[in-house]
Amino acid sequence: MSKTKSVVSQGTKKEIFSLQIAPGRILKGEDCLKNAGAEIARWGKRPMVVGGDNTLKMVDGYLEGFFKEYGLKPCYDSYAPDCCETSLARLEKGLKSHGADFVIGVGGGKALDMAKLLAFKAGLPVVTIPTSGATCAAWSALSNIYSEEGAFLYDVSLRSCPDLLILDYGLIASAPSHTLIAGVGDAIAKWYEASISSGNSSATLTIAAVQQARVLRDILFQKTESAVAHPLREDWKEVVDATVLLAGVSGGLGGANCRTVAAHAVHNALTHLSSSHHNLHGAKVSYGILVQLRLEEMLDNNKLAATSRQQLIKFYKTLGLPCTLEDLGLGKITLEELRRCAQIACQPESDIHRLPFTVKPESLMAAMVSTTFV
Template identity: 65%
Template sequence: MPDPVTVISLLVAPARVMRGRHALADAIEYIVRLGQRPLIVGGDRSLELIQLQVLFDRPDLTIESVNYTPDCCESSLDRLMLAVTTHQADVIIGIGGGKCLDTAKLLAHRTQLPVVTIPTSGATCAAWTALSNIYSESGAFLYDVSLAKCPDLLVLDYSIVATAPQRMLVAGIGDAIAKWYEASVSSGHSSQTLLIAAVQQARVLRDILFQKSPSALAAPDGEDWQEVVDATILLAGVIGGLGGAQCRTVAAHAVHNGLTHLPGSHHALHGEKVAYGILVQLRLQEMLQGDRLAATARQQLLDFYSTIGLPKTLSDLGLSEITISQLDRAATLACKPDSDLHRLPFAVTPEQLVAAMVSTTIVEVENRFVGSVSLDDRTNT
């Protein structure tokens, strides 16, 4: 008898992706095929976008819109479930940032309705993925939910994304570039074809962001800007889809999750906390493994962050007044038994994590070789 084969379900991509300037107008025919009674889920800014008028101008669509706030939390979802029933919605349209899109996807999942995602910034890849993160009403990360499918339609309308503050795209760059530093640790030694492909795509994503981010931010809505938006929303999603759960998050996102439990961090964006978390992860690799290549990578990121405006320290995240007990709490939550942090190839205690969190910008004597080793010579960092 042959050994039983483990069946792994990969949810790689949305059923359809439409991108371009004014893509929403072109996408309406596909939205109509999904349903005629859309419930639009968004935040205050998203629901006021002039570009949405193309939906309301369609006589064959009966539309209701509802605000998802205070967060992607269970109380919001309960209220939105009632709105689905009251409106007799047959399709969910999420328009907004990561938490809004996570809410719309999970709402569609629970009501077994099709979902359309329309990102309003390049801040995350939430428009792509079959995953929703659940938070408390106060914004603390609680858990994530794997969904039955990726969105039925993703509409990347550059004219909408261009309305977002530049800080949102900078945060998206921080979130997306983490794919390389986390995937290469969690899956860099894999011999599985799709994991190898996912890790190599993460390397490509990192290189695109290093090369094009400064020019993209200098010329919003230009060619490089569009390429970086594609990278943060689409390519970042591809990597998670190909690699699956084991090729997603490691310590950088675990640090983010722990920090969300500190009220002082709530003004910092998701990608800003993740970007800081990458530095913490690399610092752990230096401290606990003596990994000099991690030191090289960290110095390269510190320079890159300075160029585009990503946070490098707790103070940069607005946590200059944080107490040791608060930091201990965040570290303990980041190190809980089911944390993604434990995808690191070595054990980490909360005390060690605190030490790494407060020393992300330290350049030690042993790091004098910084810049002498190419990141492409590395296997796991």
């Protein structure tokens, strides 16, 4: 929920809030992308398709047929080396050179974030086509910006959610299973973060957002193990819907009142270690949830947090989600690297300060190395 300019009504200033709740239209189904030409062609004639190098090669077979059928003239470009400012500047030049009238983002979170931001800055429509269930980036009105080396820098709030989201189950199923597992780790964080960042708010939509996050958590607890074992069956589709779609609902309804907290702050800090880059976003976030719960135990004497942490650890172990720095491949992290991460996560603008108690780097370091403490 973002503030817009105050307006004067009968001599009194009143705040107006805007919500970016959901994409304008969603198509979902097995192999639905091949039949989505008419929906995509509604947005223009000269699309710019943005994705990673490998993804662009893979999806060409999906897109080429209806591009020809509907007379679309596409250009393709990669967001490499990362979803960063230099890539954005280069893509903006390509967008103008092609005379693009809308943007199609294809791929994982960074590809979709870049496509959304590119379209937003140019004032163009955007279509998002996720190729895995790893994040809700295909849904959200937000783009995360990284350095060329992959370190998180800042996020950008967008004017609206994507104009069209195409969730093709067949395309998602072609991704490695660990991408969906990472998506579960990212999505389940909605409950643990939104339930704290919302405070004791009595606002109707904030309450709805938090309850949606709880429903999301329960679905993932109940169905993920079966889903991972049986791709394209009903439980699998429901978990994909949860990670890509339902995870976006909570943030859309709650807006600024349901922001990320310590779990994502820890993720953001870890991206500053090149040794963490082999881990997907959701893997680092899932570890960050355990760190957040450990902080709640240590600094707020929250007994429920201890129970929740042990419940999550059991759940993680059935899926292979990381519980420790060692599980993230960071078992040899130096004390200086750990301190640097903690300092980044505790910077004044960090979302970790949405916790209802003060967190200092020393406390965070202790929590990061004791996530499986009993």
